[in-house]
Amino acid sequence: MEQQSQRSVSGSVQSPRSPSSQPYLCVSVTDPVKLGNGVQAYISYRVITKTNFPEYQGPEKIVIRRYSDFIWLRDRLFEKYKGIFIPPLPEKSAVEKFRFSAEFIEMRRQALDVFVNRIASHNLLQQSEDLRTFLQADEETMERLRSYETGIFKKKPADLMQIFKDVQSKVSDVVLGKEKPVEESNPEYEKLKHYVFELENHLAEAQKHAYRLVKRHRELGQSLSDFGKAAKLLGACEGQALGKAFSDLGAKSEALSVKLQKEAHQLLMNFEEPLKDYVRAVQSIKATMGERANAFRQQCELAETMKLKEINLDKLMLTRSDRVGEAEHEYKELKAASEEATKRFETIVRLMNEEIVRFQEQKTRDMGIAFHEFAKGQARLANSVADAWRSLLPKLEACSFA
Amino acid sequence: MMGSENPGFEEAHLFASREEMENLVLDDPLTTHHPNNNNSYSSFRSANSSISESTHHPLSPPVLSTSADSDPLLSPPVYRNPNASDNNSYIEPPSYADVIFSPFDENSANEINRIDSTSQDTDSSFALSRSSSSSSDYIKITVSNPKKEQETTNSLVPGGNTYYTYLITTRTNIPDFGSSEFSVRRRFRDVVALSDRLAEAYRGYFIPPRPDKNVVESQVMQKQDFVEQRRVALEKYLKRLAGHPVIRLSDELKVFLQVEGRLPLSVSTDVASRMLDGTVVAPHEVVQPAKGGRDLLRLFKELRQSVANDWGGSKPPVVEEDKLFMEKKEWIHDLEQQISNASQQVETLVKAQQDMGETMGELGLAFIKLTKFENEEAMYNSQRVRAADMKCVATAAIKASRFYRELNAQTVKHLDTLHEYLGLMLAVHGAFTDRSSALLTVQTLLSELSTLHSRAEKLEAASSKIFGGDKSRIHKIEELKETIRITEDAKNVAIREYERIKENNKCELERLDKERRVDFLNMLKGFVVNQVGYAEKISDVWAKVAEETSGYAKDS
Numbered sequence: 001m002e003q004q005s006q007r008s009v010s011g012s013v014q015s016p017r018s019p020s021s022q023p024y025l026c027v028s029v030t031d032p033v034k035l036g037n038g039v040q041a042y043i044s045y046r047v048i049t050k051t052n053f054p055e056y057q058g059p060e061k062i063v064i065r066r067y068s069d070f071i072w073l074r075d076r077l078f079e080k081y082k083g084i085f086i087p088p089l090p091e092k093s094a095v096e097k098f099r100f101s102a103e104f105i106e107m108r109r110q111a112l113d114v115f116v117n118r119i120a121s122h123n124l125l126q127q128s129e130d131l132r133t134f135l136q137a138d139e140e141t142m143e144r145l146r147s148y149e150t151g152i153f154k155k156k157p158a159d160l161m162q163i164f165k166d167v168q169s170k171v172s173d174v175v176l177g178k179e180k181p182v183e184e185s186n187p188e189y190e191k192l193k194h195y196v197f198e199l200e201n202h203l204a205e206a207q208k209h210a211y212r213l214v215k216r217h218r219e220l221g222q223s224l225s226d227f228g229k230a231a232k233l234l235g236a237c238e239g240q241a242l243g244k245a246f247s248d249l250g251a252k253s254e255a256l257s258v259k260l261q262k263e264a265h266q267l268l269m270n271f272e273e274p275l276k277d278y279v280r281a282v283q284s285i286k287a288t289m290g291e292r293a294n295a296f297r298q299q300c301e302l303a304e305t306m307k308l309k310e311i312n313l314d315k316l317m318l319t320r321s322d323r324v325g326e327a328e329h330e331y332k333e334l335k336a337a338s339e340e341a342t343k344r345f346e347t348i349v350r351l352m353n354e355e356i357v358r359f360q361e362q363k364t365r366d367m368g369i370a371f372h373e374f375a376k377g378q379a380r381l382a383n384s385v386a387d388a389w390r391s392l393l394p395k396l397e398a399c400s401f402a
Numbered sequence: 403m404m405g406s407e408n409p410g411f412e413e414a415h416l417f418a419s420r421e422e423m424e425n426l427v428l429d430d431p432l433t434t435h436h437p438n439n440n441n442s443y444s445s446f447r448s449a450n451s452s453i454s455e456s457t458h459h460p461l462s463p464p465v466l467s468t469s470a471d472s473d474p475l476l477s478p479p480v481y482r483n484p485n486a487s488d489n490n491s492y493i494e495p496p497s498y499a500d501v502i503f504s505p506f507d508e509n510s511a512n513e514i515n516r517i518d519s520t521s522q523d524t525d526s527s528f529a530l531s532r533s534s535s536s537s538s539d540y541i542k543i544t545v546s547n548p549k550k551e552q553e554t555t556n557s558l559v560p561g562g563n564t565y566y567t568y569l570i571t572t573r574t575n576i577p578d579f580g581s582s583e584f585s586v587r588r589r590f591r592d593v594v595a596l597s598d599r600l601a602e603a604y605r606g607y608f609i610p611p612r613p614d615k616n617v618v619e620s621q622v623m624q625k626q627d628f629v630e631q632r633r634v635a636l637e638k639y640l641k642r643l644a645g646h647p648v649i650r651l652s653d654e655l656k657v658f659l660q661v662e663g664r665l666p667l668s669v670s671t672d673v674a675s676r677m678l679d680g681t682v683v684a685p686h687e688v689v690q691p692a693k694g695g696r697d698l699l700r701l702f703k704e705l706r707q708s709v710a711n712d713w714g715g716s717k718p719p720v721v722e723e724d725k726l727f728m729e730k731k732e733w734i735h736d737l738e739q740q741i742s743n744a745s746q747q748v749e750t751l752v753k754a755q756q757d758m759g760e761t762m763g764e765l766g767l768a769f770i771k772l773t774k775f776e777n778e779e780a781m782y783n784s785q786r787v788r789a790a791d792m793k794c795v796a797t798a799a800i801k802a803s804r805f806y807r808e809l810n811a812q813t814v815k816h817l818d819t820l821h822e823y824l825g826l827m828l829a830v831h832g833a834f835t836d837r838s839s840a841l842l843t844v845q846t847l848l849s850e851l852s853t854l855h856s857r858a859e860k861l862e863a864a865s866s867k868i869f870g871g872d873k874s875r876i877h878k879i880e881e882l883k884e885t886i887r888i889t890e891d892a893k894n895v896a897i898r899e900y901e902r903i904k905e906n907n908k909c910e911l912e913r914l915d916k917e918r919r920v921d922f923l924n925m926l927k928g929f930v931v932n933q934v935g936y937a938e939k940i941s942d943v944w945a946k947v948a949e950e951t952s953g954y955a956k957d958s
Contacts, residue, residue: 209761216758224754368951371951382944389937393927
């Protein structure tokens with residue numbers, strides 16, 4: 001999938017005239033290698049970055065990364081860039097047995113390559129410091145970061161988080177009523193939510209059938225192979241012209257079997273995988289929607305709390321309480337937090353609107369390519385089949401006059 | 403890309419609802435007649451065990467009733483002439499292409515069991531060459547109209563003992579029959595009788611085996627299904643009989659097809675046993691093999707003989723000296739195994755093709771649903787574009803799915819020849835067994851003769867010692883000599899019978915070779931032409947989609 005890395009020029013016009021003038025960031029994930037032993041064995045990948053971005057250390061950098069590093073990157077981006085549909089990662093392997101099968105490794109490598117390049121070609125995500133770290137840091141640093149993942153993250157010093165949390169625990173029961181989630185009442189957004197959830201179902205079904213189709217190709221290939229062998233044996237028994245005809249038929253059948261297995265692989269990589277990728281992308285959107293819901297809730301809660309505090313403050317001011325100063329201070333803090341929360345929410349909304357357009361266009365392109373490859377593959381296969389069988393006809397004709 | 407109104411669009415409109423789509427994909431004449439809703443390969447499995455059980459041949463019950471009204475694209479038989487529309491650029495299809503692509507229809511008035519000079523048989527149920535005869539005589543048999551009837555005699559239980567009869571209609575231009583069209587009602591018991599009598603009369607011939615009695619099935623299955631299954635099997639059986647160059651002209655078959663009323667059951671001519679018992683019988687009656695009951699003594703003698711043969715020591719006076727025959731027999735055995743193996747693989751192949759078609763169709767369906775969904779909920783133009791692309795792919799997938807299923811129907815039809823020959827192998831076994839048992843009879847008689855001779859010698863020796871002769875011994879010797887004479891005659895008859903059977907075997911083997919070569923070659927041709935034709939159609943369908951989506955290729 002080298003083409004992917006070539007596409008990943010930042011948002012601007014892609015003219016490869018003079019690389020130095022046009023900013024570019026190209027990444028490729030290659031060379032899967034199995035490292036380690038036994039239960040702790042894993043696959044490492046070579047990640048090659050070519051760029052002229054000034055923030056980067058140089059025109060080219062090669063690092064070694066493993067799957068959990070990619071997860072780290074995704075999680076960081078997800079936290080930092082709320083509202084953006086973070087490109088999805090391929091799944092962890094459910095079945096131990098296949099973790100190291102050649103096919104699985106290749107599929108994963110391809111998906112990881114697509115993942116990084118999507119980030120690199122997104123005008124906001126490509127600015128990420130975490131991306132820079134991922135693409136450039138040495139392995140020890142990466143390992144340290146990876147294991148600190150949960151730790152550092154939750155101990156964020158920004159107290160806004162603290163305030164949110166405190167507010168939530170104090171206020172939620174009283175103001176919001178127990179377990180009543182606050183949701184946007186935006187009809188267009190409702191429509192989008194409905195669309196996304198339905199879309200996932202439809203896509204999952206299509207992907208299921210696509211996967212079955214791959215299996216069918218393999219099964220047909222196997223049966224052609226077995227049939228070919230049987231035909232050859234029958235030919236050996238028959239002998240003479242007829243026997244030769246059977247043998248030739250058997251040979252063609254076996255040859256076609258090979259073609260079918262090849263096509264099955266192509267189908268898996270170029271049709272089923274894009275569909276799976278589509279499903280993952282939709283799931284990523286759902287995650288972003290979750291973030292939006294959280295942001296909306298926080299905004300509401302803080303707004304409520306702020307109002308309460310305001311009322312309280314006015315009360316205190318009227319009674320000329322000596323706690324006014326403290327209350328005023330708290331109120332100011334809350335107001336800032338509330339405004340912050342509103343800003344966050346509005347950013348998410350704005351970003352999502354851009355993202356959804358980009359998503360639809362991207363998917364139309366991706367599926368267009370997938371459909372094209374699918375159709376090409378099927379046509380190619382059918383042609384092979386026709387050619388193979390057709391070549392037997394003159395021989396069969398000759399037989400009948402023998 | 404926008405709403406490309408390709409012909410596929412029309413089809414997409416035909417199935418607005420999911421049910422229609424599913425009918426499109428799943429419910430077609432191939433599957434509607436299967437009680438367990440299974441595919442054509444199940445018929446292969448049953449045909450493998452015994453040819454008479456190839457009941458649910460996917461196409462053999464006339465299925466036109468289901469296909470007549472439905473979407474013409476739905477029913478496989480509509481695909482007629484490969485030359486007609488689309489492509490077929492490869493070669494001028496050979497003359498039999500029309501035969502191959504024509505509907506599999508047993509009731510069409512045009513179908514007749516014809517033997518023409520090219521030895522091409524247009525009888526769709528069994529596309530085997532009939533004989534080397536170059537005349538265009540034919541016997542066309544149909545079995546139809548099963549009716550439930552009451553047993554009139556011995557009905558102790560009122561309303562008990564019902565059975566089914568079948569209407570057997572024959573059309574022929576062979577003068578021996580005396581009429582060109584006639585029918586008769588027969589029950590299964592009559593078929594068993596016919597089969598038994600043929601087995602007696604035509605020893606050494608490759609007699610097609612009759613349908614099984616299927617006692618268990620008759621009780622377990624739904625009556626209607628069982629009766630239909632039997633009707634199909636009977637028709638196949640009679641057609642095969644009519645296709646045998648010698649048997650088709652037999653009296654037994656003539657009587658069966660023409661003479662109303664109960665068929666006389668086979669008379670057990672166990673005269674050989676009576677003779678070996680010591681009773682005087684007509685020598686020509688010795689020719690039937692030993693059967694149970696009254697033949698016990700003969701059976702015992704022949705068994706003793708065969709044991710003597712097997713355990714060596716005494717070399718039997720007549721040996722199967724025909725080395726060529728022994729080799730041929732081994733070769734036939736090998737051939738049978740290879741055919742059986744091949745037909746098993748065909749079963750798997752057919753299933754794989756079927757599954758491919760099904761899954762392709764389901765994929766198409768899923769995309770049609772997605773298309774509808776995107777169009778309904780579209781907020782952006784890119785969605786509409788994608789929906790259009792998807793519909794293009796979906797319609798292609800559905801078309802391809804149909805093609806796979808049609809291809810499969812034809813594949814089944816062609817490769818069914820393998821199954822037919824498996825059934826024929828049973829007949830070959832029968833003929834070889836006839837030969838062995840005839841040989842055994844000869845050997846037994848020879849032993850018997852030598853025993854009788856030695857007894858006679860002993861008696862004569864003893865009697866000659868007595869001066870003037872021993873009245874009682876002389877009488878015994880006379881009797882013995884008479885028996886020896888009769889046994890001698892019987893032996894000659896048995897030898898002649900054995901030779902006759904040997905000759906029959908030889909002729910039939912030659913016929914088998916010749917016919918098999920033609921049939922297998924036709925099978926291969928049919929199969930290959932079929933594969934080519936459909937592969938081209940499928941390729942065209944996808945090439946169009948690749949063309950329509952080629953814009954994306956340039957992008958990347």
